[in-house]
Amino acid sequence: MNYSYWEKEYLLANIDYLIVGMGLVGLQSAIGIKEAKPNAKVVVIDKHSWGLGASTRNAGFGCFANVSEILDDLQHDSMENVYATIRKRYNGLQKLRSKFGDAAIGYENIGSIEIFTKENKAYLHKGIDSLQGINTILYTELGLDNVFSFRSNNALPNTIGAIHNAFEGQLNTGKLYETVYQCAQQLGIMLYGGIEVTEWEGDNDILVQTTKDFRLKTKNLILCTNAFTAKLIDEDIVPCRGQVIVSERIENLPCKGPHFYDSGYYYWRDIDQRILLGGARNKDVEGENSYDLVPNDTVLAELKRFMNEQIFGREVAIDYEWSGIMGMGKSNEKQPIVKRLSTNSIVAARLGGMGVALSANVAEEVVGLIYDV
Numbered sequence: 452m453n454y455s456y457w458e459k460e461y462l463l464a465n466i467d468y469l470i471v472g473m474g475l476v477g478l479q480s481a482i483g484i485k486e487a488k489p490n491a492k493v494v495v496i497d498k499h500s501w502g503l504g505a506s507t508r509n510a511g512f513g514c515f516a517n518v519s520e521i522l523d524d525l526q527h528d529s530m531e532n533v534y535a536t537i538r539k540r541y542n543g544l545q546k547l548r549s550k551f552g553d554a555a556i557g558y559e560n561i562g563s564i565e566i567f568t569k570e571n572k573a574y575l576h577k578g579i580d581s582l583q584g585i586n587t588i589l590y591t592e593l594g595l596d597n598v599f600s601f602r603s604n605n606a607l608p609n610t611i612g613a614i615h616n617a618f619e620g621q622l623n624t625g626k627l628y629e630t631v632y633q634c635a636q637q638l639g640i641m642l643y644g645g646i647e648v649t650e651w652e653g654d655n656d657i658l659v660q661t662t663k664d665f666r667l668k669t670k671n672l673i674l675c676t677n678a679f680t681a682k683l684i685d686e687d688i689v690p691c692r693g694q695v696i697v698s699e700r701i702e703n704l705p706c707k708g709p710h711f712y713d714s715g716y717y718y719w720r721d722i723d724q725r726i727l728l729g730g731a732r733n734k735d736v737e738g739e740n741s742y743d744l745v746p747n748d749t750v751l752a753e754l755k756r757f758m759n760e761q762i763f764g765r766e767v768a769i770d771y772e773w774s775g776i777m778g779m780g781k782s783n784e785k786q787p788i789v790k791r792l793s794t795n796s797i798v799a800a801r802l803g804g805m806g807v808a809l810s811a812n813v814a815e816e817v818v819g820l821i822y823d824v
């Protein structure tokens with residue numbers, strides 16, 4: 452197919468800011484730039500019709516930390532980095548809420564619960580021992596009092612204790628994406644799906660090669676390609692696929708709100724009288740290091756077992772299942788990468804497994820990196 456005169460000379464011409472990736476980071480970066488420079492031509496492109504990496508395929512947890520994950524992360528990363536990431540997630544979540552409004556994004560500020568069974572009893576004890584210390588640091592970092600508290604009782608089967616986080620919640624991923632997308636549209640940002648970038652050259656007038664046998668010209672290039680970034684540039688990012696299932700509708704759900712188990716490898720919540728459960732990536736780590744949006748039978752079987760045995764205590768039907776791709780560090784680094792690649796190009800990627808909360812913060816960092824804003 453040849454592109455028309457109009458497409459080449461008007462729709463896809465004179466771009467001031469070309470953002471690659473129509474996920475939450477790409478859209479919010481575009482919004483931030485357009486708000487700062489209303490006369491600029493801001494274009495967001497994606498290889499798919501919309502942000503079909505992680506942003507429309509996640510679980511909708513509005514979360515910043517759980518105790519076991521903090522203890523795990525402290526084994527791999529410095530205390531400074533671990534708490535800096537938590538701070539960015541918390542601040543990002545507040546920005547998302549204040550910019551778009553809780554009603555529009557379906558945010559429910561109902562706290563979260565990490566459950567423990569006898570299989571991970573040692574983690575519970577470690578968690579209880581560390582609770583006060585973590586709460587003290589979080590008070591200094593976030594100004595929040597007693598973020599975590601221990602509860603000995605929980606209604607779910609096999610549970611021997613739980614640790615609550617009083618300051619996080621859950622949102623509606625569909626409503627959030629729609630709200631952010633519409634905000635971008637209303638500002639006059641052009642959103643084009645079906646264009647994949649393969650490489651680029653130059654720095655003032657950057658020529659961007661696409662798989663459509665067409666080169667776009669832009670003054671500034673911003674990669675918001677998360678997990679897929681390592682296909683374009685040499686960065687410490689690996690794709691980590693996540694599987695998700697959603698139960699049939701059930702009158703009286705056994706639990707509500709965000710829940711975690713096994714250092715956050717299992718996560719579930721209620722939505723529209725159903726339970727949405729994701730994770731179990733640790734059951735096939737190698738298999739889930741993939742760019743392909745396909746099911747993983749081993750992981751799905753484990754999720755279904757967990758749904759029946761650990762959440763409902765009986766068999767339930769599964770109405771939906773899908774996968775999404777997260778971008779992680781090779782050694783499990785959780786700090787996102789936001790940096791300038793050259794005078795007029797920027798990358799914002801590696802959002803990890805709690806990237807919804809991080810996205811507003813990362814987008815703000817992108818805008819801060821643009822020289823003349």
Ligand SMILES: Cc1cc2nc3c(=O)[nH]c(=O)nc-3n(C[C@H](O)[C@H](O)[C@H](O)COP(=O)(O)OP(=O)(O)OC[C@H]3O[C@@H](n4cnc5c(N)ncnc54)[C@H](O)[C@@H]3O)c2cc1C
Pocket residue numbers: 471472473474475476477496497498499501502503504505506507508509510511512513514646647648649675676677678679680683692693694695729774775776777778799800801802803804805806807808809810
């Ligand atoms: C199963 C699952 C559950 C999750 N649950 C949660 C949760 O509950 N809470 C939470 O905070 N986070 C969660 N996350 C993480 C969160 O969804 C992501 O961190 C966040 O959405 C990342 O946004 P993004 O814009 O950086 O990336 P993405 O949404 O992945 O967007 C990147 C886009 O770039 C496009 N792209 C890539 N390469 C190219 C190219 N060469 N040319 C053109 N386009 C390209 C892709 O098609 C994609 O649309 C989850 C993720 C998954 C997969």
